[in-house]
Amino acid sequence: MTEIEPVYGAGVLLLIAAAAVALLLFLIIRLKMHAFVALVLVSLLTAVAAGIPIADVPDALLTGFSGTLGSVALLVGFGVMVGRLLETTGGAQVLADTLIARFGEKHAPLALGVAALIFGFPIFFDAGLVVFLPIIFTVARRFGGGILRYGLPTAGAFAVMHAVVPPHPGPVAAAAAMDGNIGLTLLLGVPVAVAAWFLGVHYVARYLSARYVIDIPTAVFGQINGGRDQDATDDGGAGDGGTGAGGAPTATATQAPPRFGTVLFILLLPLVLISLNTVVDTLVKAGVVAEDADWANAFMLVGQTPIALLITVLVALAMLSRGRFSMGQATGILDDALGPICSIILITGAGGMFGGVLRASGIGSALTEALSDLGMPILLQAFVIATVLRVAQGSATVALTTTAGLLSAQVTAEGLSDVKITLLVFAVAAGATVLSHVNDSGFWLVSRFFGMDVRTTLKTWTVLETTLGLAVFLLAALLWLVTG
Structure with missing residues (x-):
């Protein structure tokens, strides 16, 4: 659905958005309502309150x-x-053991973070995080200290690469909107x-x-205990688990685990x-390759993230099943993996619904018009506008592209250099990163x-995203001063 003409001014829309977030938190935290139900309910109420025509609310x-x-x-x-195939066959343990042997137990979080920075170069945040989950869980299970000790550095690494470095869509779109140099954005990004x-x-x-020690979840990877996880008790999240379909094994006790080279190949395949x-x-965009070249279209097809991951599943089945399990058992293993994530997918989709309603209400247009003449330096203006849009409607990509489009005329009028435009892209990306909360599907x-x-x-991921965004902005501001 396209954005409607705002019925109310920016102030009223901000109040509606703030009230919606407060209501959502109240329903989930205080009343213990299931997050999926609460998100859909608040999205409906917000759509009506924001003045979206009743006939258009379902859309x-x-x-x-x-x-x-x-x-x-x-x-x-x-x-x-x-991830389930790697965990079941012992492949995740092999990779974890190799990483720890190279870096040591003390530096395990650093090792995972550095690996995620490398893998995050071409892979989107959500895809990279999912592929890395079995490694995170295996390392956490072995050394203890809670899942966040290893999960936060890894997720943060994928987040910063997604926000700042081309070829991810946000920085590419922002650089293009302000007529920046994408190659320079990549080199500086x-x-x-990393810094x-x-x-x-x-x-x-x-x-x-260290302050918030969260036990290793059992709903996605690991031994399913048939009980409810902590999150289900706290705010109505995913609950009962069980054994996989067909009595699929959850661990490999007798067969030799796959070699390190095999595991690394499977993980690198989607990256390649x-x-x-x-x-x-x-x-193709540079004109070096013709748009209608069949081989180019074939490479672009297999490189689409869902297709690349589908190919990786098939290759993993072929390489990991030898002497370990039959195709019938493989079906049980995959069923075991898919069952617990239904709640995750639905809640993430409902988070996207909430953010989509806020965008459709016209809050983005109203805010950008109200914030266009702030009388502050353009670098700070880029950060502030992107931050407000990020907080108001949730989508980092929308905040990036909207802010860049708003600043494009001013960038042209001031005749900024390619380096300055690149630093503006970083400032916009910083604002679009901070304060991830309940209207952001990545939060869920x-x-x-x-x-x-x-x-x-809110106390961990939201804080981490905020300190990450502030670090990006600080670096952009320092480089802005150095480049004169």
């Missing part, structure tokens, strides 16, 4: 829900299949992302994970396939995968 709800499911469901489904991760994620995650898509797409993805209730997610 406003379904557009945000289906759009989020379309981007998340396949990635999460195929990702947890790969990598060191900025911001160390400053805003690595050290902050150590503090947060997605990179093919990125490289070929860049060459992290909450459910790491077994956190809403209150704890």
